[in-house]
Amino acid sequence: GTVVGMVMAFHEMAASGSNKIEMSVLAEGIYTAMMTTVVGLIVGIIAYVGYNHLVSITDKIVHMMEVNVVDFLDVLNEPV
Template sequence: MLITLLIEKGGFLMYPLFFCSLLLITIFFERLWFYISNRSDAEKYRQAKQLVENGRFGDAKNVLNGSKGALERVFLEVLNNLRCSRHDLEHIVSNKGVQELQRFNKNLHIMELIGRIAPMLGLSGTVVGMVAAFQAVASSTGGAVNPALLASGIWESLLTTVAGLFVGIPALIFYHFFEKQFVIKSIDLKIKGEEIVRLFGECNDRI
């Protein structure tokens, strides 16, 4: 099997690199599924906002119940705490917003860490392999350099560098992709959160 052969030829540092690759794939697909399945529903938000403007708070709750989007969940949290001052509303929106964003930021730091350490692991494996290759040449009979032996040792040691880059580069690409989505989500939640606070700013008068 190709993977087994690469691990055998690349040395012991191929094991943590292989583990990093599996972890990266797992996190990538988990985060991708999470972002897709927890997208905010702009139509639900519009409907709930319109219902609140008309004083139909119960109907607005029914629209938002069961929603997975961060914005709708923040909106629903405010609806569950209607009798409050503007200061309390801001506190509720801020706290709930932070909770929701933490869900979207989950495990991204692990992805970034893999992107940073995988190339270093690969380079370390290459250094160790090069040392072993030259040591083998130095200890060969007669002291004569065997080009085939040296070339074999070098290409095998370079496998870990290739593996490290193969894992690290996609990890950083994936990390920056999700980080960009997280920033967009954060900005949208902040803007809409302020909008929700204004909408409920005089909620005591509406109830």
């Protein structure tokens, strides 16, 4: 999206030739580029937070499993 917006802005500059370039035409392409960048950052931040949440849950489960394994091995190694 960012690249498309910038291509739109430069295409409009090239299409105008040597005529005067209107700011509203350029602003539309730059606006598209900036909005897609913002949306991409928001999606990326949400995905990063979600990933860290899942990693935290997984780490807790792995830790609980390790504790259970150690307890089980202690039971197996008790003298009879």
